[in-house]
Amino acid sequence: MMLMAAVLQAAVVQPAPGMLVERRLAEAIPLAVGDTVRVRALAGSAQPRPFVVAGVFEREADPNRIARNDYEVRLHLPDLEALLPTHDRVDRFAIVLAPGARADPAARWIESVAFGTRAYGSAALAEETSATFRVVSRFHDAIGIVTILASAIFLLCVMVIRVDERKRDMGTLRLIGVSRGTVFRAVVLEAIGIAVVGSVAGAGLGVVVTRIVNAHYARVYDTTLRFALVTPRIVLIAALLGLALGTIAGVLAAWRLVRVAPQKLGER
Structure with a gap:
């Protein structure tokens, strides 16, 4: 009779429910599929309940949660409710239509x-x-505007210096019959060429820096979130800005050169 009672008692014992564990938590403890853990809620005085690790999942990259970066587990809703001191209450839930x-x-x-x-x-x-991200985005916009203005000034200074260094050559070309328009176009094309080379170099540097930033913060936060991006749209905008700034700088430098008489270009 005692043996029969023990068999009946074992038959009514329910198996431990399953739960999913985030990969970072599984690596930190460590845990593997099939392990049994005891879980309890921080609020209330409920006794810990056993759960079986049914699987390990990778948390989706979400910039809203990267600051906290807490570990996560996923339970069936009845099992989660049984752990909490209050029932039939939720803070939020999501519905997919x-x-x-x-x-x-x-x-x-x-x-x-x-x-x-x-x-x-x-x-x-x-x-x-996303209020925080809007503030960060405006800050990045301000940095971008300042950078573009500084780049335009730098490019203009480079072209003015190059034109001043070649005044004698330009004066000689003008005296042997080269037209003012040809000299003007040559200076503008040179400025555009410098801008194109600078845009390509800047895009390459951006790709390298982006990879370094993503690799560093991926290790710090152990996440697949990408913190910096260089997209084709960004490269296209940078190239167009480079062409526009190069054209403007070339036009200003060339106008400064061709409006001077050829006889005076060789004077210091």
């Missing part, structure tokens, strides 16, 4: 289910929680 469903009527229905519930679309929620 079926293709073709209208978001506004669904949001109004959700808000009517429980008093105080607010429904946000994914775009509105991202806008609501």
Whole structure:
């Protein structure tokens, strides 16, 4: 009889529920699939409950959570509720609508289910929680504007210096019959060439620096999030800006050169 009772008691014992563990947590403890852990909530005085590690997942890269960078585990909703001191209460939840469903009527229905519930679309929620990123973006815009202005001034100074160093050569060309327009175009094309070379070198340097930054912070935060990007759009904008600035600097330097009489170009 005692043996039969023991067998019946073992038969009614429920197996430990499964849980998913984030890869960083699994490596830090360490844990492997099939291990049994005891979990309890920080709030309340509930006893720890056993869980079996059913799998290891890689957390999606999310810049909103990179500052905290906490470890994560995923439980079935009934198991999570059993760990908490209060039941039938949530802070937030996400709903994915079926293709073709209208978001506004669904949001109004959700808000009517429980008093105080607010429904946000994914775009509105991202806008609501991205104030810090907007400040950083404006700061980057300011840095970009200052950098572009400094680059334009630097390029103009380079062209003026080069034109001043070649005044004798330009004066000789003008005296032997080379037209003012030819000299003007030559100076402008030289400035554009310098700008193109500078744009290519800058894009290459940007790619190298981007890889160094991403590799460093990926190790610091152990994440797949990319902290710096060099996209084709950025390279195209940089190239167009380089061409525009080179053209403007060349035109100003060439105009400064051709408006002087050829006889005076050789004077110091």
